Amino acid sequence: MFKDLFYILVFPGFAFLSLFALAAEFYDRKLYARLQNRVGPPWFQPLADFIKLCAKEDVIPEAANQNIFKVMPVFVLASVVTASFYIPLWNNTALLSFNGDVIVVLYLLTIPTLGFFVGGWYSSSLFARLGSVRTITQLFTYEVPLFMGILASALLADTWSLSELVSFYSQHGWLWLCNFVGFAVCLLALLGKLEKTPFDIPEAETEIVAGSFTEYSGRLLAFLRLSTDIEMIVGSALLAAVFLPFSFNLGPGLGFILFISKVMFIVSLLSLARTVAARLRLDQMITFCWKILTPLALLQVFINLILKAKLIR
Amino acid sequence: MHDSHKFKIPIGPQHPALKEPESFSVALKGEKILGVDIRLGYNHRGIEKACEERTFLQDVYLVERVCGICSHSHSTCFVQAVEEIAGLEIPSRAKYLRTLIAELERVHSHLLWLGVAGHEIGFDTLLMYTWRDREIVMDILAQFTGNRVNYGMNTIGGVRRDIDVSQVKDALKAVDTLQERTKYYIEIATSEVTIIKRLSGVGVLSYEDALRLDAVGPTARASGVKRDVRKDDPYAAYADVSFDVITDNHSDVYGRTVVRLKELLESFKIIRQVLENLPAGPIAIKAPRKIPAGEAISRYEAPRGEDVHFVKSNGGEKPERVKIRAPTLANVQAVKHMLKDRFLADMPIVIAAIDPCFSCTDRSIEISYLDDARKKEVLTWPELHAYSIDWHRKRGIDFSSLNKKLKEGFKTS
Numbered sequence: 042m043f044k045d046l047f048y049i050l051v052f053p054g055f056a057f058l059s060l061f062a063l064a065a066e067f068y069d070r071k072l073y074a075r076l077q078n079r080v081g082p083p084w085f086q087p088l089a090d091f092i093k094l095c096a097k098e099d100v101i102p103e104a105a106n107q108n109i110f111k112v113m114p115v116f117v118l119a120s121v122v123t124a125s126f127y128i129p130l131w132n133n134t135a136l137l138s139f140n141g142d143v144i145v146v147l148y149l150l151t152i153p154t155l156g157f158f159v160g161g162w163y164s165s166s167l168f169a170r171l172g173s174v175r176t177i178t179q180l181f182t183y184e185v186p187l188f189m190g191i192l193a194s195a196l197l198a199d200t201w202s203l204s205e206l207v208s209f210y211s212q213h214g215w216l217w218l219c220n221f222v223g224f225a226v227c228l229l230a231l232l233g234k235l236e237k238t239p240f241d242i243p244e245a246e247t248e249i250v251a252g253s254f255t256e257y258s259g260r261l262l263a264f265l266r267l268s269t270d271i272e273m274i275v276g277s278a279l280l281a282a283v284f285l286p287f288s289f290n291l292g293p294g295l296g297f298i299l300f301i302s303k304v305m306f307i308v309s310l311l312s313l314a315r316t317v318a319a320r321l322r323l324d325q326m327i328t329f330c331w332k333i334l335t336p337l338a339l340l341q342v343f344i345n346l347i348l349k350a351k352l353i354r
Numbered sequence: 355m356h357d358s359h360k361f362k363i364p365i366g367p368q369h370p371a372l373k374e375p376e377s378f379s380v381a382l383k384g385e386k387i388l389g390v391d392i393r394l395g396y397n398h399r400g401i402e403k404a405c406e407e408r409t410f411l412q413d414v415y416l417v418e419r420v421c422g423i424c425s426h427s428h429s430t431c432f433v434q435a436v437e438e439i440a441g442l443e444i445p446s447r448a449k450y451l452r453t454l455i456a457e458l459e460r461v462h463s464h465l466l467w468l469g470v471a472g473h474e475i476g477f478d479t480l481l482m483y484t485w486r487d488r489e490i491v492m493d494i495l496a497q498f499t500g501n502r503v504n505y506g507m508n509t510i511g512g513v514r515r516d517i518d519v520s521q522v523k524d525a526l527k528a529v530d531t532l533q534e535r536t537k538y539y540i541e542i543a544t545s546e547v548t549i550i551k552r553l554s555g556v557g558v559l560s561y562e563d564a565l566r567l568d569a570v571g572p573t574a575r576a577s578g579v580k581r582d583v584r585k586d587d588p589y590a591a592y593a594d595v596s597f598d599v600i601t602d603n604h605s606d607v608y609g610r611t612v613v614r615l616k617e618l619l620e621s622f623k624i625i626r627q628v629l630e631n632l633p634a635g636p637i638a639i640k641a642p643r644k645i646p647a648g649e650a651i652s653r654y655e656a657p658r659g660e661d662v663h664f665v666k667s668n669g670g671e672k673p674e675r676v677k678i679r680a681p682t683l684a685n686v687q688a689v690k691h692m693l694k695d696r697f698l699a700d701m702p703i704v705i706a707a708i709d710p711c712f713s714c715t716d717r718s719i720e721i722s723y724l725d726d727a728r729k730k731e732v733l734t735w736p737e738l739h740a741y742s743i744d745w746h747r748k749r750g751i752d753f754s755s756l757n758k759k760l761k762e763g764f765k766t767s
């Protein structure tokens with residue numbers, strides 16, 4: 042009982058994830074700033090932002106649906122933290138694992154997007170509603186390539202469990218390199234999921250202010266922002282587990298450092314992508330995702346089917 | 355979305371995309387723009403009227419504050435009109451110095467624009483880079499004039515500050531750096547896929563429409579209209595320097611970007627020629643305090659397009675009428691046309707592409723009632739005066755008794 046509580050609240054649950062998420066946000070912002078030739082924020086800036094927002098007044102629009110408006114941030118936070126329990130960190134067994142947990146993780150990572158949609162829609166502001174509609178439209182474009190990219194990797198490992206997937210690739214040397222196309226596809230799809238440039242269409246500030254978040258303030262906004270940060274590292278950790286599944290036998294100390302560096306590597310790639318690109322338009326993103334990303338993900342599935350046929354023989 | 359599902363969203367008066375208060379009421383159907391209502395006037399400061407209350411020399415500094423970015427444009431344009439009425443022929447060194455500051459101002463304005471355009475399409479890296487490089491030209495301007503903006507360089511009859519050899523050397527070095535950086539930006543803007551995707555085909559203004567809607571400056575030149583006051587009606591030292599008028603046939607936001615970037619290279623050319631051929635001599639001649647009766651129109655190619663000033667003197671110390679037509683007023687009509695049937699996402703960049711400067715544009719208020727489009731109200735000066743007295747009286751402030759007391763006081767003394 043106490044052990045479970047420790048897992049949920051401290052490690053690898055809420056406390057660890059929050060701290061790691063804030064650190065990752067700092068790293069992302071600092072790297073983004075340095076790439077843009079700026080100084081960037083000090084290391085405690087994300088934490089200071091969080092505390093400042095928590096100290097501020099929560100303003101809830103009168104026309105908004107009070108309950109849904111208040112519950113959404115908690116709902117989103119809970120789902121991303123839950124998703125992290127199924128992802129192997131430094132050894133090849135995650136905290137919780139069963140055959141089919143790949144699907145559950147992907148499903149849990151979809152909930153934040155739906156949460157942003159519902160929260161934005163019920164805040165009854167024009168900008169928030171436009172943002173919600175964009176969020177949900179975007180969901181239909183990146184979700185398919187993301188699922189196919191990750192499932193292609195699972196297909197080769199012949200398992201629907203993340204822990205087993207990791208053990209499979211650990212035993213098969215350099216086989217994970219074959220998933221390179223899938224990795225690229227999922228990285229771009231993750232950019233869409235995290236609503237980062239070039240896919241930050243739902244919160245394009247020069248068009249619709251802050252999208253779904255427009256009406257959120259105070260503690261609610263603080264937790265929404267924390268959830269997006271946690272979503273970033275959980276998404277990155279998922280990609281790290283699926284596409285960089287090497288050296289999972291180093292033990293807690295070294296293994297932990299390796300896990301952190303893998304996640305940070307993926308976060309760096311995300312920052313790099315948002316440094317070098319302009320925001321696409323929604324119609325351009327739909328075209329890009331369906332005409333380029335999805336066929337590429339299909340190609341990965343095809344490659345893995347052939348590989349599997351050869352391996353079995 | 356369902357056909358009846360049309361709605362209006364307010365872009366402005368306060369909105370992150372706009373740097374100044376301006377209202378664009380956008381009718382949307384999904385993401386598609388059905389129509390735009392533009393409303394100006396949130397920044398009206400009464401500068402033209404204030405000019406009539408001040409002397410010609412004071413007005414030079416007042417019109418300089420019409421715009422924060424093209425301050426030299428407005429003061430030069432005004433001073434040229436006054437000099438024409440007074441029949442003053444200014445020394446050629448003053449003409450060259452005016453040209454120098456004008457071109458440096460164009461460089462800083464165009465670099466600023468490029469950064470803003472980058473921000474509007476979500477490309478913040480471009481914003482950070484261009485604004486970093488813009489500091490170089492700002493430093494040179496500060497070295498020449500003492501100020502980063504509102505240079506205070508012009509006076510009636512010439513300029514107020516001279517420059518020396520060491521400053522010329524610094525400026526030439528800075529221009530070399532800037533030219534190198536500009537070439538890099540041209541390369542980025544013409545090769546980066548996401549930029550091209552967001553810019554080309556957006557906000558199209560055909561050659562005919564540009565002429566019909568009276569577009570000016572880079573907006574018109576990007577539609578192939580070869581129109582530049584510096585070439586068509588040379589003022590200051592523009593007749594002595596060689597440069598090309600840049601035009602482009604893309605007619606869209608991409609074309610406007612290319613035109614501005616290439617104009618930067620032309621500006622560097624002009625700055626080099628001016629610095630190398632700076633004639634010796636005085637920088638100003640003495641101007642009379644009272645300007646003889648007469649009127650003049652002065653044209654000037656500001657970074658945003660043609661700026662027009664009309665000045666009328668009745669022979670006194672103060673002008674009888676000053677009229678300013680800032681370039682944005684000429685271009686803002688075209689925005690409505692450019693936005694038709696575009697996406698909401700294109701709106702910020704299309705507005706930004708004319709490089710709008712709204713506080714320069716705001717001149718008077720026409721009240722139109724949203725519920726009844728035909729009913730309009732324009733207040734004349736006496737009506738506005740009466741409205742103000744009434745407004746204060748309703749709030750318990752009444753000056754009429756005070757006025758009476760003052761008058762009686764004058765009689766008894």
